[in-house]
Amino acid sequence: MTTADRDRTALAGARLVLPGGVVEGDRISVEGDRIAGLGGASEPGDLDLTGYTVVPGFVDLHVHGGGGASYASGIAEEALRAARTHLEHGTTTTIASTVTGEIDEVARQAAVLSELVEDGILAGIHFEGPFISHNRCGAHRPDLLRDPDPTLVRKLVDAARGHARMVTLAPELPGGLDSVRMLADLGIIAAVGHTDSDYATTLEAIDAGATVATHLFNAMPAIAHRAPGPIVALLEDERVTVELINDGVHLHPSVLDLAYGTAGADRVALITDAMGAAGMGDGLYPLGPLQVEVKDGVARLVEGGSIAGSTLTLDVAFKRSVTVNRLSLNQAVESLCATPARLLGLADSIGSLETGKFADLVVVDSESYDLVAVMRRGRWIRGGDAFATVKPA
Structure with missing residues (x-):
């Protein structure tokens, strides 16, 4: 042969x-x-x-780790283990997500992850935090949060050496809208998330160039009939792709159905938002500078009990989509593969x-x-x- x-x-x-x-x-x-x-x-x-x-192959826009390893560790071997874990579960294209930390430390992590992008292991870097709301910080350390000053945002982007793909920020914070405009000008996805924004400010962010909703419904105000908030603004605008976590924990199946009915599969990107416990068992795991306990597959902060990412892999999200939510195979593939590939500008190859x-x-x-x-x-x-x-x- x-x-x-x-x-x-x-x-x-x-x-x-x-x-x-x-x-x-x-x-x-x-x-x-x-x-x-x-x-x-x-x-x-x-x-x-x-x-x-x-x-x-599945495309994950938002994942923090797996296999007992974290992308926020700043250690190449850990990042490789996380990527391999999700690859074995069908994620053939991965964007590595960081978590809130000191600006210089997150910049150091980005430099390490950039080498793996250049080696073809990762497809880019997503900065989630520190430019998010104290009121909606979830599993991010409050004392390390920063306003999205364009100078600080640009510092992280530059540390990624051209491999920054997405930055999640709260647009209502000082500098938020200016940072959205800067990111859009640089060709980097500005994502609205971990936000306390109202409906009008969210629309301003979309007009300024924001094109993604970070894990829609989670870490943002709920819909109220007189104050629709960011969820309605993000769902109704055709320019926005909405991330959803289909693990049966972050969203009730009917809420997922609602999002699909409003946005359609071509505007939904199913993500894991997985932390280091993905592919592992229950126990204690680090998430950036915080400690997470996983019990019965659900990750929560040791202090405070907030949900701290997921233990999801995309093969499970695929199965849930077609068996629980009754999506067609084409709809599931659209949200797990085609939509995130288009968003990343990679649809000509994946x-x-x-x-x-x-x-x-x-x-x-x-x-x-x-x-x-x-x-x-x-x-x-x-x-x-x-x-x-x-x-x-």
Whole structure:
């Protein structure tokens, strides 16, 4: 067998979730790190995926860690372990999220994470904090919060060496709207989150260039009939992509359904907001400078008891979306793959099963929707040996 033969893989008999719809019993071929073709008759030696469904690799815009490791540690080995944990659960494109800390320390973390972006492990950096509201800080240390002065925001952006993808901030704070404008001018996503903003100020932030709602509904005022607040402003504006955490803890399923009914799958990005306990068991874990206890899979601060991120992985979010929320396969793929890929400007290479795009594939059981296998850039990460080959006729 030649090297070229080893770099070719074909999957036959699978249900494929394509941009135009779901195709049963089809074939997908891979050469090197790319999808080489879709369709055609199976051939001897193809992997037989009858009974399985293939979707694109998941894209996570907002994740703090996993596998017992945190991106906010500032340690490359920990960041690699977190990325690998989520990769094994189907997340083939990851944006690493930091948490509130001293500005110089977060800048140091960004420098470490930038090296992993340059190595192709991560797809960018998301700064969540310290430019957020004291009233809605959640699992962020209140004494380390700062107003979003454009000079300080720019310091973190510059520390990321061109790899900052998103900054979450509270636009009602001094400097908030100016920072949104600056980020928009730099081509960096300005996200409204951990905010006490009202409806009008949120609209100002959107007009200034904010395009993402950080974990919508969480860490922001609830909807009131005379004071709609940021949720309504973010949901109703077509320029905004809303993050949702579908773990059964952060949002009631009916609230998720409400968001989909208002925004549609092409404006929803399902995220994990996972901390270090993702892929692990109950216990004590660090989240930046804070301590988190995970009990029955729910992460809460040791002091105060606030929900502190999640232990979610995107394969679980995918399964919940189609089994609990009854989304179609195409809707689930839109929110887990295509929408975040478009938001990141990466839709020409990831986010859908199309010829010429990276061979980032997730294989699930067609009945249970449990994860079976993951491929990234044409190489099996897990489960590739689970399939028999098509026999000669």
